[in-house]
Amino acid sequence: MTKPRKCPKCATEIGVDEDICYACGENVPFNHPWYIMPLGGLIVLGLFWLLTDFDALIQYVTQSIPDK
Numbered sequence: 471m472t473k474p475r476k477c478p479k480c481a482t483e484i485g486v487d488e489d490i491c492y493a494c495g496e497n498v499p500f501n502h503p504w505y506i507m508p509l510g511g512l513i514v515l516g517l518f519w520l521l522t523d524f525d526a527l528i529q530y531v532t533q534s535i536p537d538k
């Protein structure tokens with residue numbers, strides 16, 4: 471999945487889960503795939519869906535709307 475990376479500054483091989491070169495301290499940021507952001511958003515939405523008490527939420531929203 472992930473190929474070995476090399477430090478752009480000193481060419482030391484860097485572990486796939488390292489984002490700082492241990493030899494020279496150069497910051498080597500990960501290249502995250504494009505789908506990480508929407509995937510993270512989906513996970514957050516899923517957690518929100520699981521953790522939210524929708525009955526109470528609907529009750530709260532309908533109560534806060536003033537009657538006319």
Ligand SMILES: [Zn+2]
Binds near residue numbers: 477
């Ligand atoms: Zn380096």
